[in-house]
Amino acid sequence: MRRLGIFFICCTVLIIAVALSLNLGNFRIPVAQVFRIISAKLFNTAMPEIEKYQDVVLLSLRLPRIIMVLLIGSSLGISGAVSQGIFRNPLVSPFILGISSGASFGAGVAMIFFSGLPFMVDLGAAIGGFGAVLAAFLIARSPGGFTPRLSLVLSGVIVSSFFTSMVGIIKYLADSDSQLPALTFWMMGSFASIDWASLDPVIYIIPLCMLPMVIFSWYLNILSLGDREAMLLGMNVERWKMFFIALVVIAIGSGVARCGVIGWVGLVIPHIARAISGPNHRDVVPLSAFLGAIFLLIADNLARSATSGEIPVGIVTAIIGTPFFVYFLRKREVALWN
Amino acid sequence: MELNRPAISLEDLHFSYISDQPVLKGINLSVKVGEKVAVLGRNGAGKTTLFSILSGINHGYQGKVTLAGRELKQMSRAGISQQVALVPQKHEPLFPYLTRDFILMGRFCSMGLFGSPGSEDLKIVEEAAAETGAAPFLDRPYSTLSGGEMQLVLIARALAQQSEILVLDEPNTHLDYRNRFLVLDLVRKLAEARQMTLIMSLHDPNDVIQFAERVVVMHEGRIVADGRPVEVIDEALLAEYFGIRAVAMKNAAGNLIFKAVEAL
Incomplete structure (x- = not known):
């Protein structure tokens, strides 16, 4: 019953947040008008009286952007919950294996050496991100074919710091008038240039990765007990660890490649989810997807309407994420973790 | 159930973590279904290693291990857990799972690929908790329980695996005077009621005499004595x-x- 109640509240909040997001912006569209335009489009009826490009702003700019925000936000939240379960560590985010710094390096290389070619930044970020994770794996893997979790965290940290310094070299080489600002903004994450075309293929990849995370969420309870205990209970630990890590890396990697690095969501959201639903991963995993989507939607709304310009969304998530996190830590210090 | 059938059979079992430093040096042991065996030995004698092999965690051993007539190396991970439930010395939880959810994890080895626990599994959990006396704290987080209560919950989780063999690694080491007795007494009664084969490592010879019907004494990776406790221990x-x-x-x-x- 409680589970159903939380689900209902999440859906309601999400719908309200989406409606408000369609209305908000430097170009405000009244909520009633939003509904009229969308229903006219959906049911192919005559468009209502439209002022100055309202339908273009709504349908071609805001709607695809909101869909992208929901996809990325939910994938960050759910991947954070899965990562913290796998690595048994409250400080773990989905970027733990070096995906963000690897992707930044790849994007930087693309911006400087292959600028002008279409989709090169996305491709470079994807190659860099997946390459970093692969490197972390190869470093951590023991000769017996087993990958201890602590070794993985450590090698992820090593790979991250290596690629962070490589990003430094790229920044040093970059042209300080055009390339450097572009890379810096990319690394802070943004949804500013999202249209319908850029949703493809993320709109397929992320739900396809999230679905198995939810289906097998109970397995994370067992995995979270540690390698030895999970084996005692009959789990093929190595296989399930790889399965979950692969889902996280593909979901996060495809999002990072398109929208850049957006921090904090994957770290903070699972803690908030646990405070609401308790530690059972059957509840935490789907709830983190909802909360991640809602949180990032709020952050993106602030990013695009708080000032006349546009603040990179990665900055907003950190600025509103930190006090939020501290508040929850202070309020439920025991229940949050252990 | 045929009581003379061997539940566990070990033939010339050798194991080493580091080559040239053998931990087990040729163990031969046969345990019948329903037997209550205590393993006695000093720290480092190889008891925990032996238990890890029995529960399928340590691979790479030499020799033959047979559980209920099937070779261990031919069995799946989940198949071993359906046969052997090991109660660890202690479990330090990271997430404050409810005791009910914690015991439920014992059902994992019986799930299909897309399986998640259903009402039948919840019933098994309730029964296991009732038998071990863990029922009063089913709805409390495992991490808030006392050491003695935690041990009861770990035993309940092992019962939820519905295995034939129950292995306990120093089940009463961390417990107070009353709980030391309570846990061993409970385990003995459970093994009798469910006709489970019981193997436990103990440190106190008096516990062995009181609660086991057979003792296996290990020393430096070998079995040096085996028999009825009152006859063997002197x-x-x-x-x-x-x-x-x-x-x-x-x-x-x-x-x-x-x-x-x-x-x-």
Whole structure:
């Protein structure tokens, strides 16, 4: 019953947040008008009286952007919950294996050496991100074919710091008038240039990765007990660890490649989810997807309407994420973790 | 159930973590279904290693391990857990799972690929909790329980695996005087009620005499004595393998007990 109640509240909040997001912006569209335009489009009826490009702003700019925000936000939240379960560590985010710094390096290389070619930044970020994770794996893997979790965290940290310094070299080489600002903004994450075309293929990849995370969420309870205990209970630990890590890396990697690095969501959201639903991963995993989507939607709304310009969304998530996190830590210090 | 069938059979079992430093040096052991066996030995004698092999965690051993007539190396991970439930010495939880959810994890080995626990599994959890006395704290987080209560929950989780063999690694080491008795008494009664084969490592020879019907004494990776506790354990054995001078006496009820008096 409680589970159903939380689900209902999440859906309601999400719908309200989406409606408000369609209305908000430097170009405000009244909520009633939003509904009229969308229903006219959906049911192919005559468009209502439209002022100055309202339908273009709504349908071609805001709607695809909101869909992208929901996809990325939910994938960050759910991947954070899965990562913290796998690595048994409250400080773990989905970027733990070096995906963000690897992707930044790849994007930087693309911006400087292959600028002008279409989709090169996305491709470079994807190659860099997946390459970093692969490197972390190869470093951590023991000769017996087993990958201890602590070794993985450590090698992820090593790979991250290596690629962070490589990003430094790229920044040093970059042209300080055009390339450097572009890379810096990319690394802070943004949804500013999202249209319908850029949703493809993320709109397929992320739900396809999230679905198995939810289906097998109970397995994370067992995995979270540690390698030895999970084996005692009959789990093929190595296989399930790889399965979950692969889902996280593909979901996060495809999002990072398109929208850049957006921090904090994957770290903070699972803690908030646990405070609401308790530690059972059957509840935490789907709830983190909802909360991640809602949180990032709020952050993106602030990013695009708080000032006349546009603040990179990665900055907003950190600025509103930190006090939020501290508040929850202070309020439920025991229940949050252990 | 046929009681003379071997539940566990070990033939010439060798194991080493680091080459040239063998931990087990040729173990031969056969345990019948329903037997209650205590394994006695000093720290480092190889007891925990032996239990890890039995529960399928340590691979790479030499020799033959057979569980209920099937070779261990031919069995799946989940198949082993359906056969052997091991109660660890202690579990330090990271997430404050409810005790009910924690015991439910014992059902994992019986799930299909897309399986998640259903009402049948929840019933098994309730029964296991009732049998071990863990029922009153089913809805409390496992991490808030006392050491004795945690041990009862770990035993309940092992029961939820519905295995034939119950292995306990030093089940009462961390417990107070009352709980030490309570846990061993509970385990003995459970094994009798469910006709489970019981293997537990213990440190106190008096516990062995009181709760086991057979003792296997391990020393430096070998079995050095095997038999009925009152016949096997004596002052000479305790001096030779445990480095302790102990005196044997009879208590008021006429049972044999040992009192340690000097470290040799």
